[in-house]
Amino acid sequence: MSVPKDAGWKDVPKAGRILEPGSAAKYETGGWRTYRPVHIPENCINCLFCWIYCPDQAILVEDGKFKGIDYAYCKGCGICATECPGKRGNKALKMILDEEA
């Protein structure tokens, strides 16, 4: 949000408009997490199921390949680990207690 905290009402956009697209990214939701997904590269087949099913855009992909997990936003729901088919039954994403990471 570009409006400073001490702005008067005349400085605030009319009608509750929010002028900056995707500004919610300034609000980090990673602190909600109890469990965190951990990536095991040797089991990853880059199917990208984790990416298409992540509700928080916390799975990062580059050139069609798994790149990493954005822990600033990951809420730890565990969908990625549940949907991960892995390689020969060995999952590429597993959930561990966040404090043990």
Place this chain on the structure above:
Amino acid sequence: MATLKELSNKEILISSGHRACAGCGFPIIIKQALLAAENPVVVACATGCMEVCTTIYPYTAWKVPFIHNAFENSASTLSGVEAAYKSLSRQGKLDKKIDFIAFGGDGGTYDIGFQALSGAMERGHNMLYICYDNQAYMNTGIQRSSATPRGANTTTSPAGTESYGKKQYRKDLSAVMVAHEIPYVAQASPSNWNDLVTKVKKALAVEGPAFMNIIQPCVLGWKYPSDQSIELAKLAVDTCFWPLYEVEEGEYKLTYRPKEKKPVEDWLKRQGRFRHLFKPENAEILKEIQEDIDTRWARLLAKCGEEA
């Protein structure tokens, strides 16, 4: 048919940092639906979880123009926007192709926004209305809606010694929209992402109004562990509670047929809102729910010209 590799090269038009619950289904629906769009999109949204969680002032998770007006009128708000777009195009002030998508929950679509939706479809606006159906008023604390399935425990249809939860079957809104004789109606599920993306592409390509009903598992309202959202969407499809089909110009087509139709119990028993149905005294209700699904499924197969 798109591959995930191709889709992953596109920008996701909903950002991180929205306040939906961990494991919520609707951000997945927004992501998949907007990935399908090939033109710039304008979105309108009814009041509900989606609107509240994605647009907590002064933040917005949307990377597309977004307008929220009231609970009941996301369809009429967007029809106004679409009419203005047509007018500006006619005047030569705009020469861009723009797609219009309205979102509403089941409360804002089946019940409160129903009149506005019906009107917008009848007037023939060139827009897509997507209902994210989580089967109750989840945003205000799980009150029953006309999309709530029979037997579900909600705060306004509580299960207990006197009741087994909601008494009525859910309203088949997709069928009601087919009766509007609009060019495109479809049911989809975020678990079947390819089917969903293909349907949104089709819906945006048709000239005139389109309606999509998308099932959305709700961690809080359905009462299940947050990692099960996609599994439960998949089970809703595989038990034929939520068949995936489309209706183009009145022609029904089944877009996915489960290899094996699972008993609805498989879906029900994994959700806390149906737990009471598994008590011995409710065995009859469980049987009736299965029979209802079987009847509807058989009817749908006949409409789609599929073998029973």
